[in-house]
Amino acid sequence: MKRSVTLSVNGATRTAEVEPRALLVHVLRDELHLTGTHIGCDTSQCGACTVLIDGRAVKSCTVLAAQAEGQAITTIEGLAPRDGLHPLQQAFWEKHGLQCGFCTPGVILTAVDLLASNSDPSEVEIRHAIEGNYCRCTGYQNIVAAIQAAAATLRGASAARAAS
Ligand code: FES
Numbered sequence: 788m789k790r791s792v793t794l795s796v797n798g799a800t801r802t803a804e805v806e807p808r809a810l811l812v813h814v815l816r817d818e819l820h821l822t823g824t825h826i827g828c829d830t831s832q833c834g835a836c837t838v839l840i841d842g843r844a845v846k847s848c849t850v851l852a853a854q855a856e857g858q859a860i861t862t863i864e865g866l867a868p869r870d871g872l873h874p875l876q877q878a879f880w881e882k883h884g885l886q887c888g889f890c891t892p893g894v895i896l897t898a899v900d901l902l903a904s905n906s907d908p909s910e911v912e913i914r915h916a917i918e919g920n921y922c923r924c925t926g927y928q929n930i931v932a933a934i935q936a937a938a939a940t941l942r943g944a945s946a947a948r949a950a951s
């Protein structure tokens with residue numbers, strides 16, 4: 788029997804009729820048509836389904852949609868400002884941090900979580916943070932470079948705000 792779930796997704800309130808067992812990733816993709824959240828495995832390992840829930844990176848295949856009610860969900864579609872790219876998206880573009888792009892939404896959202904708590908992560912810290920996000924294309928080196936570049940951009944923006 789289906790029940791109504793009300794989710795806050797990318798700043799908007801969205802409602803869907805789903806089975807109680809429905810996973811968040813399936814509701815995002817199939818009911819809300821936010822297909823930037825990918826499914827790359829059925830073992831909760833690949834990280835392609837990562838979203839932010841109240842600012843923390845979470846594999847959305849590990850969460851029931853009903854469990855996410857009342858929390859703020861951000862998918863890759865909600866990350867960029869209206870008029871451009873998020874600094875992480877820009878850095879992935881500039882540093883060639885992606886090839887096929889399948890893993891990229893999950894990696895970027897994991898990096899958002901990392902940079903929120905660590906504005907200047909080392910390479911080791913970045914690699915540790917993204918260890919739950921599999922990439923079969925890049926070899927990770929350019930992903931690390933992109934996250935480092937975005938961190939520098941965000942630190943610069945923060946310093947500029949503090950000085951103004
Ligand atoms: S789809 Fe692979 S971890 Fe969620």
Ligand code: FES
Nearest residue numbers: 886888922923924
């Ligand atoms: S860019 Fe293809 S899986 Fe990461």
